[in-house]
Amino acid sequence: MSAQMPVLKEPGRKRTGSRKLIIILFLLFIALLAVLFFNSSISKISEIQIDGTRFATKEEIGQAAAVAVGDAFFGTSSGTIEENIKTLPQVNQAKVTKVFPGVFKIAVEEFPVVAFELSDQGEMTALLSNGTSVSASNDQLLLVDKPVLSGWSPDDPIKAELTTQLGKIPAKQLSDLSEIIPFPSKAYPDRIVMFTRTKFEVITAVSVLPDKIEALNAVIETQEPGKITMLLADTYVPFQPESPENMDAEQKETTQ
Missing domain, CATH: 3.40.50.10960 (Rossmann fold)
Structure with a gap:
């Protein structure tokens, strides 16, 4: 008496194609959001606040900082801006704080x-x-x-x-x-x-x-x-x- 062989199921095909498509669409979506963000007003500097000056003018601080209203908010690091401001002979220390969206706070400590x-x-x-x-x-x-x-x-x-x-x-x-x-x-x-x-x-x-x-x-x-x-x-x-x-x-x- 012969035994019947079990029916083998065909292995399911992995949907690699659809997964790759989802990843590509997700990356495109992220790229689109990034483009929209960096071209929007919330990614720009809207206000620069300068405190602690006595002899250096706010215009001198702004020129030394090399940032202005309308520049990219994330375009320059706080450390770089602080070093730029410290090149002024009156300035001993400078502290830059970024407050999103769009506000730069610059605290200046001049030499006494x-x-x-x-x-x-x-x-x-x-x-x-x-x-x-x-x-x-x-x-x-x-x-x-x-x-x-x-x-x-x-x-x-x-x-x-x-x-x-x-x-x-x-x-x-x-x-x-x-x-x-x-x-x-x-x-x-x-x-x-x-x-x-x-x-x-x-x-x-x-x-x-x-x-x-x-x-x-x-x-x-x-x-x-x-x-x-x-x-x-x-x-x-x-x-x-x-x-x-x-x-x-x-x-x-x-x-x-």
């Missing part, structure tokens, strides 16, 4: 003002902690709480180093300095004379200023106005009170 300088023409300029000189408007001079530099040549390298050292001094101590003039010697080419608002005269050097500022503050807080020397050795001599004898001696000196 450490002194002012009066030019031969009578114009006041502000000196930043990195040595940059910028024009100071009248409203920025209403409360001059920084020292005024006088007697310095424009290209004096010691003046640039002085602004760097002044940037390291706390604001409270810096506000007590009223004037700084150069007073070089053979031993100390960077020697300076500082006058304080508390009526002290201080002879020191730019190179030792950061190390001496705490001791200077201690003398000013505990002693009467006088002359302070802070170089290799520190000395303090109080000013002599005015007396008829001193006034007569000064008058004789002026007439000789």
Whole structure:
């Protein structure tokens, strides 16, 4: 008796053709959406907000950033824009934040003002902690709480180093300095004379200023106005009170 052979089913054909078609249609759909998006207004910069500027104008920030309203929102990275803005001499740091859709927020941190300088023409300029000189408007001079530099040549390298050292001094101590003039010697080419608002005269050097500022503050807080020397050795001599004898001696000196 012969056994019947089971009927073999033909294997189903894989629908590879239809699957490929679906993938192609999906990719075309994505490409179409991308084209529509990048050609629409929501993919463009609609507003640029700039905060934190005092000496750099918003026009200067915008030109340095190299972006403008209407440019592609994703066209330039935030890091690249930040580096572009930091090329401005007034700018210490910059932070760019993108807020979709279309808003660029640029926060600028400028180098702090450490002194002012009066030019031969009578114009006041502000000196930043990195040595940059910028024009100071009248409203920025209403409360001059920084020292005024006088007697310095424009290209004096010691003046640039002085602004760097002044940037390291706390604001409270810096506000007590009223004037700084150069007073070089053979031993100390960077020697300076500082006058304080508390009526002290201080002879020191730019190179030792950061190390001496705490001791200077201690003398000013505990002693009467006088002359302070802070170089290799520190000395303090109080000013002599005015007396008829001193006034007569000064008058004789002026007439000789």
